[in-house]
Every structure is written in C-alpha cells, then in structure tokens.
Amino acid sequence: MLILQDLAKTYRTRAGEVKALDGVSLRIDQGEFIAVCGPSGSGKTTLLMMIAAMLRPSRGTVQFEDRDLYQMTGAARAKFRARNIGFVFQMFHLVPYLNVLENVLLAGAVARSGDGRARAEESLQRLGLGHRIGHRPSELSAGEKQRTAIARALLNRPKLILADEPTGNLDSQNAEGVLRHLQSFQRDGGTIIMATHGLAAQGFATRTIDLREGRLA
Amino acid sequence: MLIIRMIFKEIWHRKVNFLLAVLAATTAVAFLVAFFTASKASERETARLMLSMGYNLHVIAKDADVGVFLMTGLADKTMPEAYVGKLAAQNSISYNHLLATLERKMKWRGVEVILTGLAPEVCPPGQQKQAMTFRVEPGTAYVGHHIAEVLAVQKGDTVDVNGKALRVERCLAEAGGLDDMRIQCSLRDAQEILGLPGRITQIKAVDCLCFEKGDPVTTLRKEIGSILPETQVLQVKSLANARAKQRQMIRNVFAVMLPFVIMACGVWIGVLAIMNVRDRRPEIGLLRALGYDTVQVMLLFLGKALLVGLFGAAAGFLLGTELGLRFGPRVFEITAQAMLRPESSLFVLACILAPLFAMAASLVPTVIAVTYDPATTLREE
Ligand SMILES: Nc1ncnc2c1ncn2[C@@H]1O[C@H](COP(=O)(O)OP(=O)(O)OP(=O)(O)O)[C@@H](O)[C@H]1O
Ligand SMILES: [Mg+2]
Numbered sequence: 041m042l043i044l045q046d047l048a049k050t051y052r053t054r055a056g057e058v059k060a061l062d063g064v065s066l067r068i069d070q071g072e073f074i075a076v077c078g079p080s081g082s083g084k085t086t087l088l089m090m091i092a093a094m095l096r097p098s099r100g101t102v103q104f105e106d107r108d109l110y111q112m113t114g115a116a117r118a119k120f121r122a123r124n125i126g127f128v129f130q131m132f133h134l135v136p137y138l139n140v141l142e143n144v145l146l147a148g149a150v151a152r153s154g155d156g157r158a159r160a161e162e163s164l165q166r167l168g169l170g171h172r173i174g175h176r177p178s179e180l181s182a183g184e185k186q187r188t189a190i191a192r193a194l195l196n197r198p199k200l201i202l203a204d205e206p207t208g209n210l211d212s213q214n215a216e217g218v219l220r221h222l223q224s225f226q227r228d229g230g231t232i233i234m235a236t237h238g239l240a241a242q243g244f245a246t247r248t249i250d251l252r253e254g255r256l257a
Numbered sequence: 258m259l260i261i262r263m264i265f266k267e268i269w270h271r272k273v274n275f276l277l278a279v280l281a282a283t284t285a286v287a288f289l290v291a292f293f294t295a296s297k298a299s300e301r302e303t304a305r306l307m308l309s310m311g312y313n314l315h316v317i318a319k320d321a322d323v324g325v326f327l328m329t330g331l332a333d334k335t336m337p338e339a340y341v342g343k344l345a346a347q348n349s350i351s352y353n354h355l356l357a358t359l360e361r362k363m364k365w366r367g368v369e370v371i372l373t374g375l376a377p378e379v380c381p382p383g384q385q386k387q388a389m390t391f392r393v394e395p396g397t398a399y400v401g402h403h404i405a406e407v408l409a410v411q412k413g414d415t416v417d418v419n420g421k422a423l424r425v426e427r428c429l430a431e432a433g434g435l436d437d438m439r440i441q442c443s444l445r446d447a448q449e450i451l452g453l454p455g456r457i458t459q460i461k462a463v464d465c466l467c468f469e470k471g472d473p474v475t476t477l478r479k480e481i482g483s484i485l486p487e488t489q490v491l492q493v494k495s496l497a498n499a500r501a502k503q504r505q506m507i508r509n510v511f512a513v514m515l516p517f518v519i520m521a522c523g524v525w526i527g528v529l530a531i532m533n534v535r536d537r538r539p540e541i542g543l544l545r546a547l548g549y550d551t552v553q554v555m556l557l558f559l560g561k562a563l564l565v566g567l568f569g570a571a572a573g574f575l576l577g578t579e580l581g582l583r584f585g586p587r588v589f590e591i592t593a594q595a596m597l598r599p600e601s602s603l604f605v606l607a608c609i610l611a612p613l614f615a616m617a618a619s620l621v622p623t624v625i626a627v628t629y630d631p632a633t634t635l636r637e638e
Contacts, residue, residue, distance in 0.1 A: 089635075118545070118549070133542070133543045137266045137270030146547060149259075
C-alpha cells in the first residue's frame, strides 16, 4: 500500500545542514501496525510528515497505493490527505474553542464523507466520551483529549493513521487505552504507522522499524 | 464545521483580543464621524452666515474716491460691465454671488433718489447658488419705501425716469436705510437713463468665509487684483469672518490628526491580529493537516476582521455622533444645536469602510498565517 523509496530530507539551518533522513526505503502493506522507534532526533517525525504528504522530501518518492504523493498539486495533496490519512499527535492538537464533537467534525469539512455527525457521535461513544461531547478540550483529561483526537482521526474512515508518539503525554493506563483503540482500527483493516519511544507501545505493533540518525538500523 | 461558526466561537473564546480590536476600530470610526458631523455642521453654519451677512465685498473702479464711497455707499467712477464676466469666469476663488450694479444719485420729481441698475446675479462655474437678491426685468422698477410714500408711487404705475418709461413692479417694504431711497431697475435701463452704456459702478459679492489665516481682505485683494487690476476691493468686516477663521483652524487641527489616528488604529488592529495568529499557530497547522486550504484559513481571519470592522462601525458611529453633538455647540456658537444632527449617511459609509479597513490591517497577519508550514507548526511545543 505504501512504498517509500530512498527517502531523504536535509534541513538547511543557519547552523548548517541537518540530515534528518538519509535514504530510507520501505514497503508497508495494508493492515500493518508499524512502530517506528529510535532515539530523539533520529527522524521519526520527519518520516511521518513525509508519508503524510506534508513535507516534501529532498530526495526519493512516497507512493500511496499507485500515486506518487509529491507529483500531485498542493491542493490535490491536501484533499488526498483529508480523505485517506488520519492524524494523532503527542500534543493532541485540539482546537481550544470547539467542543469535543466539533473538534471531531472539523476533520469532515474538507473530506465531505457523508453524515459525519452520526458517525462522530457513535465513535465518541465507543471511545467512552459519550458524556463529554459538549465539553471544551480544557475540561478534559489528557487521556480524554487523546481519545477525542482518535475519534477525529477516524471520522473520514481513512486508510492510514499516522500517530506521532500518541502516548507520550499519557500515563500507562491511558496509554494502553489509546493503543487498544488504534489496534481495533488496525483489526478492522486499517494501517497504522506510529512513532514511539515506549516499549509498551511496541507491543501492539505487528512490525517495528528502527531509525538511527536518519537510516534504518 | 462552518467557517462562520468557527469565527464566532473563536471570538467568544478570545473575547479580550476581539474587544481590543473592536475598540481600535471604534476609535477610528468615532474620530471620523465626529469630524464629518462637525464639518457638515460647519458648512451649514457658514452657508447661513453668508446669507445673513449679505453682500460684504465691494469692487469699485481704481480711480473711484474711496472716501466718497465710504460716506455715501456710492462709487463716483464707472468701470466696464465686462469686469463681472471676468470675475465670474474664474475657478477656485474665494467669493461668490456676483452682482454688477450701476448706481447714481439723481433728482426725480424734485426728490434726490439713487437710481440703481441691477444685472442678474452670476456665480462662478461649479458654485451655482440661489441668488441673494431679486431679479429686475427690463422695463420694470422696484421703488424704495420712502420715495413711494413721498411721491405717492403705487404698484402698477408707469413712471417716467428721464424719458424712460418703467412699470412699477413693486414698492418695497421699509428697510430703514439707503434702500428706501432707491429706484431699482435693470442694468440696461439704468445705463440708458444715465447715458452710460456698458458701464457699472460696482460689483458686489459675498466672501466664502473660508480663510484660515491672514487677513481675508488681503487675500481677496490679491485674488481680484490679479484678474481686474483696474479696480479696488473693500470688505465689510464682521464677526462672522473671525468665527469662520476659528472654525477653520479647529477643522485643520482635526484634519492633521486624522491620518495619524487612523494609522495608529490600523497598526493596533494589525498587532492584535498578529498576536491572534501566533496564538493559533497549532490550530492553523492542524487545519492544514486536515486538508483545509489557504483560502479557508484566510477566511477564518479575514472574517474575524470583518466582524471587528462591523462592530467598530456601529460603536464608533454612536460614540462619534455623541461626541459631535456634545462638543459641537461650543464650536458652532451661532447655529449650535439646530445645525448639529446625526449624519445617517455616515453610518452606511462606516459600515462599508470599517470592515475593509480592519481587513486591510489584518491582511499581513493573515498572509503570515497561511504561509506557516504545517509540518513545522505541528512539531512545536
Ligand atoms: N524544521 C527543521 N529545521 C531544521 N532541523 C530540523 C527541523 N525539523 C527537524 N529537524 C532536525 O531533524 C532531525 C530529525 O528530527 P525529527 O523531529 O524527525 O526527530 P524525531 O525522531 O521525531 O525526534 P523526537 O523523538 O525527539 O521527536 C533532528 O536532528 C532535528 O533537529
Ligand atoms: Mg518526533
């Protein structure tokens, strides 16, 4: 489903060039739950952003099904992303002035994937947030915030979920809950690529990839 | 999720930012509204004063004896009638209501009268105003109150003035001055009666009450002197001139301050918008990640600016009108309250201009917002 070929990213900074990623080739099939591990600075986030069609590689290609992501126009890429990829971030990234339900529905505006509201509510129920629908993010616990983010990622029924240290700000109990929800998405046929430091998280993965200084170890 | 709903929710969430921005827009609009309300009132007051002042400018021939003119109100020398046409042909000048007259003292039926020939009043191009005096048709006469009484002249009589027959159109009401001693007829008739074809003794005019500094008569002399070198100019001084000058000065101070106030408010709105955009970097990154395009993100910020402008227009109009009405009467002592009124057309104007203004002030921050790279913003914190 995903073919990464010789992916490289070099950031140019005032202090000089930083090779964040340096020749990563990878094949990922539908239904996989991939854990991308590696020390801080090894290029995990960079890799995820490239797969997300948000960061143009300095070299190499990303093929999603049969499409080369970086051959598309920016607008097409944005639309493609909205329809096919869900995101979960370490920092949750919920919009502070919208309530839980509205935050989830935010993902539906661009994809226009039918009756979002019913699906959002149902999804929130399943994630144990049925009683929090009208709450603002500031009124939620960290675990609830991350589950809201998962509901948002699931709204458009994406093929792929990209999770960047989704459990980084959670205690072990909440972390496990979040991972279970991700796992159930995978069991329904979805694909997950998750950057993580945690060993517990790696336990849910079907495959673990190790990054060291921008290369596969 | 509708962009419009998001805008309202965000405003509610960050009330202080919004209120401060509205305050800036309010200040700008209030300043403008107060300024224009006062200016309109000023124009109306000037117009009214000009009318009540009557003709206060007198242009007479250069060789006329000023002493005689001041004592009798009559010039003892004539000048070409064509002069009035020359004056009237000028653009951007400081006088209006030009009236050419030919006046001479003469004996009529044993009584000293002033024969006064009146040309139709003319105005310079683009300054057409309603005439300040009546128009005398050829072959008719308007007879002053005293003459009519002493010589028993009546309306409808036909009188003979030095061989010229004139029908009395009207006997004028008592004026208590020189006018009671006049027989007023058309300029042509007067020229014929006096044997002075193509000549006049005086051009009367009204000054514009628009002088900011210096002595108005100096300016007027220079202006008219350059057009008609063979004349001299006298101005009847009045309190109106001094008041007009004071008003012009106040207006000028405002006019100088106006651009600064507007600019300061624009910067103020812009800075608030920048702060708002900074606060919302992660949100912008998220929206981009979710597939929102630049236009939608721009709408989010420009839509907010539009609301800032609309609220500012409404509040600013009320505040500006209130200020104008409260402090205006001190400036416009003569016409005061009667001339000061809310200018509702300004409200419409404010409702159009203020949102455009707020959006323009927010444009740079908005562009900054859409150029944020989501890949960068999403990794922050
Ligand atoms: N925008 C940028 N400009 C310059 N250098 C960058 C930029 N983004 C990332 N880097 C550098 O690229 C390298 C890889 O960063 P990346 O965020 O992908 O690492 P990571 O594996 O996700 O680390 P962590 O586990 O701490 O999140 C790091 O050395 C980082 O300093
Ligand atoms: Mg990272």
